[in-house]
Amino acid sequence: MQLEIFQVDAFSAEPFGGNPAAVIPLDRWLPDDVLQRVAEENNLSETAYFVRNGEGFDLRWFTPAVEVDLCGHATLASAWVLFEQLHEQAEVLRFNTRSGELRVSRGADGLLAMDFPAKQPVAVDIPDGLLEALGLASARALYRSDDFVVVIDDAALIDPLKPDFVALSAFDVRGIAVTAPGRGFDFVTRWFGPRVGINEDPVTGSAHTSLAPYWSERLGKRSLSCEQGGVRKGQLQCEVPGNGRVIISGRGALYMRGTVFI
Template identity: 60%
Template sequence: MMKNNNTHNIPFYQVDAFTAEPFGGNPAGVCPLKEWLSDDTLQAIARENNLSETAFFVPTDDGYHLRWCTPAVEVDLCGHATLAASWVLFNKLGYSGKTIRFQTRSGELSVSRHGDEYCMDFPAQKAQAIDIPAGLLEALGITHGVVGVWKAADLIVLVDDKTMIDGLSPDFNALNVFDTRGVIVTAADDKFDFVSRWFGPQVGVNEDPVTGSAHTFLAPFWAERLGKNTLSAQQGGARKGTLRCVVRDDGRVELYGAARMMIEGTFSL
């Protein structure tokens, strides 16, 4: 068989974010690029990975340009894939600085290394209380215990019993009709400050184990309710991850988490 001399090899890493343990947290794909491929190619790679997000980045004069794709769409912000991309830069690609600066659809994001943890500096979002959308609770399978619903990038459903979180089993077809990136159900907890689960069939991800971007509004939401600016959080169902959130008074949120690599390979295009 003749060798295809036009093969384009792209490094690939799969990194579990917001965990130090194998098979925990939220897996993200990471593809370092020398220059941008076409949008269709980026989306095809993300679809091939079939992970909730794949991060792509190219070097710039003062950092990196970073983009994220689910298997279905490109998104404006993704925390766990940003953490995964940073882990690759620090641990596989020899980045020697303390802080990495990314230019993204959500503006400049920075990630710094703190021992075994990584700190992501993201813009905070404020959630607004709304009336409960018709059919939302039925789609989530929630019959009682709802404190209220808020809207930010996602819909936030606050429930009064943490034990409801693990038992959630949404109807994803019914959930897909709501005009939102995703739906997150959250509750106060006795081990962590709050726990949650995130569902996003609208963007091709039925459930995301740990959604860093959601904590840009969940952390301020819970900081106001609990009267504290440093919070511990756990997200996920069968697969869980943890993070520490610091709500600053300058309109930004620091998200701290660990990460570990699970797979290293090459895409041959």
């Protein structure tokens, strides 16, 4: 069997930036173990698969270790492939996913806008060992949604972080986001997910379904400019319209197109 595969750098206008995702269009679903093994072989933070279903598409995401409920950058990459490589003519793409229907539209400026459900993080106590595992002396606050959201005040502490990933994997959350205001953006973030097989994800669209509502409320802004990453970074625009949704926008760049043989 031969499958077409695209590798797209999501949340970047050029290759070598943002977050790479593999995208594999399918005519029909293959067995789950095959989907997982291909994702493991790709060894990217996410491999996305989609199958046309009527006027929309069924979309699934796999890390090298597990299938996940929501992935922003691989959704952006999938939409980019459909619009730019497969010449989909719809104005709005509708994806059926584990997280409900997700919509992606293409703006006149080339940005792809993803309409995701918002998640309001809840303040919690900082558990023992978390800051030590991150290499932080202190934090302003800790919130929880799918992830721990560790809020700090100094953006200069973000880039030097060198977490203990073994220690981080002991915490029962999808991932850990460390976020701070400033540095030319409304907020900046790094995201670590060793528990789901991703030590660091360069740009995590789904994390911004929690990050954007937090920063929108704190800064009193509905439109937010964001950057995520350590050595490798990507840029996002987030809108928090107040209707229980978050609009996450970014660009994509094709790195590779090829064939999988299985």
